[in-house]
Amino acid sequence: xxxxxxxxxxxxxxxVTITFFLIRLSPGGPFDSERKIPEAIEKQLxxxxxxxxxxxxxxxxxxxxxxxxxxxxxxxxRNRSVNEILAxxxxxxxxxxxxxxxIAVTIGVWLGAFAAARPGTFSETGxxxxxxxAISLPSFVLGPLLILIFAIKLAWLPVGGWGTPLQxxxxxxTLAIPYAAVIARLLHDSLRETLAEDFVRxxxxxxxxxxxxxxxxxxRVAILPVISYLAPLAANLLTGxxxxxxxxxxxxxxxxxxxxxxxxxxxxxxxxxxxYCVLLMIFxxxxxxxxxxxxxxxxxx
Amino acid sequence: MIYQLPKRxxxxxIILSGMILTVLLGPLFxxxxxxxxxxxxxxxxxxxxxxxxxxxGRDLLLRILEGGRISLLVGICGAxxxxxxxxxxxxxxxxxxxxxxxxxxxxxxxxYSVPRLIFILIFINAFNERLQLAASSHGWDWLVGxxxxxxxxxxxxxxxxxxxxxxxxxxxxxxxxxxxxxAARVLGEGYWTILWRHLLPNLAGIILVYLxxxxxxxxxxxxxxxxLGLGVQAPQSxxxxxxxEGASAINPLKGAWWLILFPSxxxxxxxxxLYSLGDALRRSIGEKGG
Numbered sequence: 103x104x105x106x107x108x109x110x111x112x113x114x115x116x117x118v119t120i121t122f123f124l125i126r127l128s129p130g131g132p133f134d135s136e137r138k139i140p141e142a143i144e145k146q147l148x149x150x151x152x153x154x155x156x157x158x159x160x161x162x163x164x165x166x167x168x169x170x171x172x173x174x175x176x177x178x179x180r181n182r183s184v185n186e187i188l189a190x191x192x193x194x195x196x197x198x199x200x201x202x203x204x205i206a207v208t209i210g211v212w213l214g215a216f217a218a219a220r221p222g223t224f225s226e227t228g229x230x231x232x233x234x235x236a237i238s239l240p241s242f243v244l245g246p247l248l249i250l251i252f253a254i255k256l257a258w259l260p261v262g263g264w265g266t267p268l269q270x271x272x273x274x275x276t277l278a279i280p281y282a283a284v285i286a287r288l289l290h291d292s293l294r295e296t297l298a299e300d301f302v303r304x305x306x307x308x309x310x311x312x313x314x315x316x317x318x319x320x321x322r323v324a325i326l327p328v329i330s331y332l333a334p335l336a337a338n339l340l341t342g343x344x345x346x347x348x349x350x351x352x353x354x355x356x357x358x359x360x361x362x363x364x365x366x367x368x369x370x371x372x373x374x375x376x377x378y379c380v381l382l383m384i385f386x387x388x389x390x391x392x393x394x395x396x397x398x399x400x401x402x403x
Numbered sequence: 404m405i406y407q408l409p410k411r412x413x414x415x416x417i418i419l420s421g422m423i424l425t426v427l428l429g430p431l432f433x434x435x436x437x438x439x440x441x442x443x444x445x446x447x448x449x450x451x452x453x454x455x456x457x458x459x460g461r462d463l464l465l466r467i468l469e470g471g472r473i474s475l476l477v478g479i480c481g482a483x484x485x486x487x488x489x490x491x492x493x494x495x496x497x498x499x500x501x502x503x504x505x506x507x508x509x510x511x512x513x514x515y516s517v518p519r520l521i522f523i524l525i526f527i528n529a530f531n532e533r534l535q536l537a538a539s540s541h542g543w544d545w546l547v548g549x550x551x552x553x554x555x556x557x558x559x560x561x562x563x564x565x566x567x568x569x570x571x572x573x574x575x576x577x578x579x580x581x582x583x584x585x586a587a588r589v590l591g592e593g594y595w596t597i598l599w600r601h602l603l604p605n606l607a608g609i610i611l612v613y614l615x616x617x618x619x620x621x622x623x624x625x626x627x628x629x630x631l632g633l634g635v636q637a638p639q640s641x642x643x644x645x646x647x648e649g650a651s652a653i654n655p656l657k658g659a660w661w662l663i664l665f666p667s668x669x670x671x672x673x674x675x676x677l678y679s680l681g682d683a684l685r686r687s688i689g690e691k692g693g
Contacts, residue, residue: 113513124525234682238674240623242630242643246650246663333516341518345630349650359521360631363528371525378518386516 210285484560489567497575
């Protein structure tokens with residue numbers, strides 16, 4: 103565990119380095135435009151945004167600023183710092199992501215357990231077919247379709263926007279559905295395996311109800327693969343929310359990310375990537391920790 | 404050949420072959436004007452335009468078929484690259500000692516939990532113009548127009564190999580304990596010969612199964628990038644970019660629903676067929692799902 107903790111700064115350093123050089127090596131500067139800017143002004147601009155001097159010196163300066171928690175200024179949204187932009191947009195993205203995570207896990211675990219508890223029945227086949235369908239429905243297909251049905255034809259929910267709980271429903275469901283299906287399949291397979299084990303037979307022999315066997319005893323063990331899937335899931339949700347935010351016109355960090363690529367807004371781009379990675383690493387660590395705790399408790403009992 | 408497949412894999416295989424044939428041959432049957440901007444913009448589906456027309460009055464069905472060519476091409480080639488990287492990586496990790504294996508798999512774990520697609524986005528934008536410049540200075544005309552697709556294929560192959568590597572490595576770990584591998588070692592065959600002659604042929608089945616599952620993942624990734632306007636770009640289109648156009652065209656005032664519905668159906672059918680095929684094949688060789 104300690105080794106893991108120690109590897110975090112190394113990974114983070116790699117992330118920062120790769121991001122910085124990928125951005126700085128892309129052709130075209132942030133101030134290239136149709137109208138040519140006078141050279142003196144361009145020089146001043148470059149100096150203000152610390153984009154002058156040799157590349158390695160720039161890189162060193164950027165690292166130093168990062169250590170002080172300064173993500174620098176955005177070159178597109180003049181005079182706004184990246185810290186400021188992220189402070190406004192990140193809570194939106196995280197709310198969306200957390201809600202989607204909750205929905206994905208709830209639906210996924212329920213559906214997976216439902217299917218696994220009914221082996222060989224039509225319910226199981228049906229549930230598994232449903233998950234295949236859901237996995238094939240990426241957010242950019244599901245989102246517009248849900249808008250078409252629930253926002254435009256039925257007019258039950260708002261088309262997009264942000265701020266009310268109602269506006270949260272469609273985007274978070276859109277984001278969650280494919281991953282709920284992945285979790286359901288994972289849990290189904292691991293639960294089927296667990297249900298064939300000895301301790302389950304013992305529990306059944308003790309005369310416990312099927313319900314209690316599946317949900318109280320087997321599920322505890324079978325949930326482990328789902329927990330280790332949470333880390334990649336979080337990365338997928340964060341990436342996926344970029345598209346979902348675009349579809350539903352949500353003012354989150356994802357939209358800024360896409361625009362910063364198009365505008366060659368290097369520090370904003372770098373800021374988003376670095377903050378995303380830090381968040382994911384912290385999340386991974388928590389997942390790892392809880393996995394170990396659960397695993398040990400299961401083995402002890 | 405279809406009868407050699409497990410029963411549950413036949414139907415998806417038929418759908419998939421049908422889809423590939425339609426996408427390849429379909430556009431040949433359209434009159435040329437259907438591909439040009441026309442004056443019937445946003446026409447709903449009719450007998451003349453079965454799937455309606457788009458913003459510029461082009462026939463949507465034709466665009467879906469042509470977009471399908473790109474989507475499938477990127478999916479298949481990208482998956483092939485991921486197969487190459489994943490298999491090599493997994494084989495080496497699984498057949499080397501514990502130390503190397505551990506650190507190689509730890510690296511895969513780390514990659515799993517970073518937003519890879521985001522890095523690829525930056526990567527594509529950083530290298531597309533360079534590749535284009537290089538192509539035009541060398542006179543590689545074919546590459547100038549399609550540099551973006553080439554770079555898309557390569558970069559998606561670079562990020563989708565993780566699952567393949569994990570599976571191949573796991574399988575290699577069990578295979579290398581088999582007696583025929585031990586026999587080969589006793590007979591003095593070298594490391595690479597054992598990998599190539601004894602391990603790889605026995606991995607072929609499982610690699611093929613996961614290739615079927617890698618294709619839809621790459622197609623989804625491509626559609627994701629194109630949906631954001633950062634993948635395939637006009638004049639070329641893919642299912643992802645068609646969906647993006649469709650999504651920007653729906654609002655309560657003008658409900659051009661066909662622009663969303665038909666590309667969605669095309670993408671959904673293909674993905675569903677690929678995933679069901681992979682799933683059926685996987686179960687038939689006794690692998691557990693994930």
